[in-house]
Amino acid sequence: MKKGILFDLDGTLWDSSEEVAISWSEALKKHADLEMEITTEMIQSVMGKSMTEIADILFDTLDFAKRRELLEYCCEEENEYIRRYGGQLLQGLEETLQELQKQGIHLYIVSNCQVGYIEAFLEYHKLGKYFDDFESFGGTGRDKGYNIRLVTERNHLDVAVYVGDTQGDYLAAVKAGLPFIHARTGYGTVEAEVPYIEKLPQLPEVADKYMAPPH
Numbered sequence: 001m002k003k004g005i006l007f008d009l010d011g012t013l014w015d016s017s018e019e020v021a022i023s024w025s026e027a028l029k030k031h032a033d034l035e036m037e038i039t040t041e042m043i044q045s046v047m048g049k050s051m052t053e054i055a056d057i058l059f060d061t062l063d064f065a066k067r068r069e070l071l072e073y074c075c076e077e078e079n080e081y082i083r084r085y086g087g088q089l090l091q092g093l094e095e096t097l098q099e100l101q102k103q104g105i106h107l108y109i110v111s112n113c114q115v116g117y118i119e120a121f122l123e124y125h126k127l128g129k130y131f132d133d134f135e136s137f138g139g140t141g142r143d144k145g146y147n148i149r150l151v152t153e154r155n156h157l158d159v160a161v162y163v164g165d166t167q168g169d170y171l172a173a174v175k176a177g178l179p180f181i182h183a184r185t186g187y188g189t190v191e192a193e194v195p196y197i198e199k200l201p202q203l204p205e206v207a208d209k210y211m212a213p214p215h
Helices: 017-029 040-046 051-058 064-085 093-102 117-125 144-154 167-176 200-210
Strands: 003-007 105-111 133-136 159-164 180-183
Touching: 003 144, 017 040, 017 064, 040 051, 051 064, 064 117, 093 105, 093 200, 105 117, 105 144, 117 133, 133 144, 144 167, 159 167, 159 200, 167 180, 180 200
Parallel strands: 003 105, 003 159, 105 133, 159 180
Antiparallel strands: none
8 A cells, every 4th residue: 555645845844935035035136127025924925825826916016927027037046046045944854754754655745836946945955865756836837736636646646645734735635635634834724623733743643644545
């Protein structure tokens, strides 16, 4: 029986909000026609949304074409910044991943980010050896529920669970037909009675109780 845990990234495995805010602010400074400061709090408020949704929120005063142009540029700058400086891993992350692997559980990441962001996370922090596969909004252009299901099916998982920190993560897991564990380590709350962890090292025990076949 092949077991898998699929993770959200931001707020669940790490916090890169400060680094993202710095990279976006630096990117926008290069556009002389736009004076705008991106703060850590602004980034935290939109974490978990797709990149196009984030652009529509943060650049709402601009027309559609300009929003998309800035989004693409900021994402490129963000990926390069993350590759150089990384982010803040949540406490106990690598030890938790090691324990899950010892239990024979396969690990995956599904995020609403752009292409290159997960790769930068894995590259900088040297965590690629723990994850079998990953998918993103940028990779497919599809919502997180679709991508969770995609990763589950292409890796032939018999039982699985999705771990995330927001209501959007919970709804995506429901859409994908997977049970959900709320990581109360991140940015959001969940309006449903679901199992949860308050620290990553609690995950191996909790996940084992709630894994279920995809449906």
